[in-house]
Amino acid sequence: MPSALSNVVHIVTRQPLDERLxxxxxxxxxxxxxxxxxxxxxxxxxxxxxxxxYRHMRSPRAVALERRLRAAGATCDCDVLDRVWRLNGALLVRDAVTDGLVPPTEPVPCAATRPRSTRPCTNWVAVRDLAP
Ligand SMILES: [Zn+2]
Ligand SMILES: [Zn+2]
Known part of the structure; x- marks a missing residue:
């Protein structure tokens, strides 16, 4: 049964969902x-x-998840990793060119959460906790 998601991904990538991505x-x-x-x-x-x-695969009953993320200021998936959660400062690396701290180019392994949790692992900090 094709879902709306696999239609979207198919249009973008022209590839089946799970195999390629x-x-x-x-x-x-x-x-x-x-x-x-x-x-x-x-x-x-x-x-x-x-x-x-993610919600469908891991936490189908977390129906308020999107509303919660919107309430925290996000309007799409990439916003979530900018306005809601940011990579833990301890994981940032120093850029040799700019000398600034940047996210690592290698993917960071997930530190894992409880099954069905929609909270981020310790790789992430809530943006509201970063506010001075
Ligand atoms: Zn986005
Ligand atoms: Zn994680």
Whole structure:
């Protein structure tokens, strides 16, 4: 049964969903790491396409998830990793050119969360906790 999601991804990539993109949620993988991985390999598709994909696979009963993320200021998947959660500062690396701290180019392994949790793992910090 084709879902709206596989239609969207198919239009963008012309490829079946899971084989090419590895879009299956990995065991224990948290929402933030999943979004980070999918935006890196398949880009933000607008709206909460990947968030909803994650929710269907991991936490189908977390029906308020999108509303919660919107309330925190996000309007699409990539916004979540900018306005809601940011990569933990301890994981940033120093850029040799700019001398600034940047996210690592290698993917960071998920530190894992409880099954069915929609909270991020310790790789991420809530943006509201970063505010001075
Ligand atoms: Zn986006
Ligand atoms: Zn994680």
């Amino acid at each position: 590895g879009s299956a949620v990995r065991p224990g993988e948290c929402l933030a790491c999943f979004l980070h991985r999918m935006i890196g390999t398949a880009q933000c598709l607008g709206e909460f396409t990947w968030t909803e994909h």
